[in-house]
Amino acid sequence: MDAVPEVLGRSALVSLTATAIALALGVPVGTWLALGRRRGRGVLATAVNTGMAIPTVVVGLVVAMLLWRSGPLGDLELIYTLRGMIIAQVLIAGPLVAGITMAGLQALPPELPDQLRALGANTPQLVVRLWIEARVPLLAAAMAGFGHAISEVGSATIVGGNIHGQTQVMTTSIVEQVGKGDFQDALVYAGILLALAFTINAVLTSVQQRAAAWAQS
């Protein structure tokens, strides 16, 4: 078994990177779903909402089949790598980020986009201002995306393979310890994982609640 700090660092690296990419992709998609007027929004919104509920093992299975050496993306040699795990976690966290972004922007006063346009905003200025207005739900999207990524075990096991020294992360370690009947170590890992999740969420929650309190006070 790897040393705890090494596994913890790997978990944080994979999940934070996946969350950052999920935000970079999910926030624009959610924004387009909330504000766009083109056809196809309904279908994509349904896909996003469905994506929020897909079991992580299913995502892991699909990603593994795509990245498998004989699969369509096998030449990229991403199976059993941290990059492959990040791809799977982006697919898990992305729909959550997009869905919460869409809901957050749709909860703003419906006339606000037109009011900002009438004040002279161009499209980038408009979108940035709406993101600032929806900062509380956007931070919730970040927290939900990170929480989903760091806690999932299905895709990490299937795509990463729990290879010691390479792709073992906290959740796959816990599964391994339980499989060996070593509940004490499993509990230690679980406690450390919880502490990591708590620390990162505490920071995000603090920022979110300050933003909410500032706007309303």
Added chain:
Amino acid sequence: MLAIDQLDLEAGERLAVLGPNGAGKTTLLRLLAGLEAPTTGRVEIDGEPIAGADLELRRRVGYATQRPGLLATTVVRNVELPLRWRGLDGAARRAAALAALERLNIASLADRKALSLSGGEAQRVSLARALAIEPQLLLLDEPAAGLDAEVRRAFFDDLERALGDRATTVVHVSHRAEETLRLADSVAVLTGGAIRQLSDPASVVRQPADVTVARLIGYENVLSARIDGSRQVLIDGAPCGVIATTGPGAATLAAWATAVHVVTPDATPLRATVERISQGPGRWELTLVGSQTLHAHLRFDQHPPSVGDLVGVRIDSTHAVVIRTRPSAPPP
């Protein structure tokens, strides 16, 4: 849907657009602001089409909407925002924003959180934000709609002062005649997407083009009438005291409640029964019922009749207008 053949606005003109809910007032403003494009025809500012225009043209327009649409930041930052988008540096933006707040007597609110303001304060901030950019064209979409009467009056006092003698062209839409008329050089009455009357405020008030306009202007009595051969205006077949300037035919009589005089039943052939008496601001308000309902206002020093009394009614022609009923088109 709007169906306007042509509507021209001179630079510096203040146009009031009066119409009921659903008349197309907001659509007209959205077209003028470039937020919507007409399906046919065009909207131009200084000869340039506003729909699809570059940002520079759209940024000459200020727009204050029914809902203030303030953002979750301080008041002064709300007012600064359109100036930031126009590339003003920090000091110039702050000075212009504070000046706009000063013009509306709300400079003291500058550092308050915008979402904590009262309705009247929020509407003033919204207006200051629209004025801060020194717009060439200012669009006001019932900016005081959600305010109570007293706050609304104060709001329009401040608006009038803020506009002062500026050369800003203003289009103000509302369904309240008293608000639209006080700021206007000209009035367009809009119903069902079409302009029913376009003239100066005095003409719209004194000579409404039709029954719809008369009701929108606020005439309390809009009555079916007939003009006889001697040009007397008859209500339910009885002369009411008004003499028409046109020949015989069907007509509508629009009369202010102050023009309806209550007299003894034997003094006039037009009679009605008092259905309701209530106290209004500085007056008695009477509802009189014959075959049509009339509304009369009496001063407090005038002794009102009692509910159920039969009274005579005479209408003062100086506060009433006869609108000829257009003959309906013959069947094809």
